[in-house]
Amino acid sequence: MELYYSFSVLIVISAVFAYINARFLKLPASIGVMVIALLVSLGLLATDNIFPHTFDRITTLLHSIDLTEILMGAMLNFLLFAGAIHIHLEDLKEQRIPVMVFSTISVVISTFVIGLLMYEILPWLGLGIPLIQCLVFGALISPTDPIAVLGILKQAGVPKSLETKIAGESLFNDGMAVVVFIIMLALARGEEVNTSFAGISTLLAKEALGGILLGVVLGFIGSHANNKVDGYNVHVLITLAIVMGGHLMAEAMHMSGPLAMVAAGLMIGNYGKNLGNITETEQDYLDKFWELIDEILNALLFLIIGFELLLIPDLRQYFWIGMISIVVVLFARFVSIYIPVKIIPFRKKFGKQSIIILVWGGLRGGVSIALALSIDNDLNKNLLLAITYFVVLFSIIVQGLTVGKLTGKIDNVEDAVI
Secondary structure: OHHHHHHHHHHHHHHHHHHHHHHHHOOOHHHHHHHHHHHHHHHHHHOOOOOHHHHHHHHHHHHOOOHHHHHHHHHHHHHHHHHHOOOOHHHHHHOHHHHHHHHHHHHHHHHHHHHHHHHHHHHHHOOOOOHHHHHHHHHHHOOOOHHHHHHHHOOOOOOHHHHHHHHHHHHHHHHHHHHHHHHHHHHHOOOOOOOOHHHHHHHHHHHHHHHHHHHHHHHHHHHHHHHOOOOHHHHHHHHHHHHHHHHHHHHHOOOOHHHHHHHHHHHHHHHOHHHOOOOHHHHHHHHHHHHHHHHHHHHHHHHHHHHHHHHOOOHHHHHHHHHHHHHHHHHHHHHHHHHHHHHOOOOOOOOHHHHHHHHHOOOOOHHHHHHHHOOOHHHOHHHHHHHHHHHHHHHHHHHHHHHHHHHHHOOOOOOOOO
């Protein structure tokens, strides 16, 4: 009953905020909901002494929500499947090398650039922490967030090839990012970790490759099951079973659930459509269902992100390091894109304009906050969570609202040679 109560309250608030945004602010739906939640949070903080009961009720509700478990264990799987089912595999194949490089090598480069820079900068502000904890922050903030990216790029007007690179990278970089984060967090806790090349490769292969293989198998089975029956309601139930049952299977086999959902979504959305027995009407109903799931869960997630401000103690004391962290993360994003572009002989040369869009379009979101919330309290959790929050807010609000305008001001985004 308590879960139903919490979910009901969040849905009602999301609906109210979505209406206010659509009626007055007219921002992209997810960003609008988050901005209103953020403004309400600031208002509650400012009037805590006047309306203490309202503040206490909302903070109690937020404390009852395990964002790490809800996002990483449930919402992310639905959102990744919903995003992947609408991506054309031919577009992704065309951009497969950049996507593979940016979702693996770039994540590692970014992790170490951020970690080393934060280790050098923090002591100047009287906040010196061990290098390994700085690397934990680097690992959790480096992956671009598929939820933020997929939701915002739809309305940003980014050229198709660049959209595929950014969206593809965000869908696949979770496997690498989670492995790097797990290793860094274990080292920060003082646990023994096999950091040899063989040990890391084994862990990555089991998490990432195992998850992708599981997703392909589930997508193959689901596609053929859909092909043998009529009725969009059955098709919807089959895809729901793939997401929910696939997540349980991935957890049981210690594989990457998010990557399994990406692979399954790509299979259902591409291979499944080509089998031929599903009518256009049934396919349209299936697409609309997952679009609706995507919109509802995005609204809920961005609402929670906006309200998370209430759970970070003394956020104001981290303001300057938060601002510096934004610059550090953007610089690391640039380095992690620029180095592979200069070294790896991609089939098509990247222009300076392309790099600008790739850097500015690499949004951070709920995944980073969820990972930050999973850090132990004795590992400077409040500091790392606060600066993560600053980066995420800047990324979603500033970068998310301007990436489309930035693209519009750049002519021939793909053509200018470095």
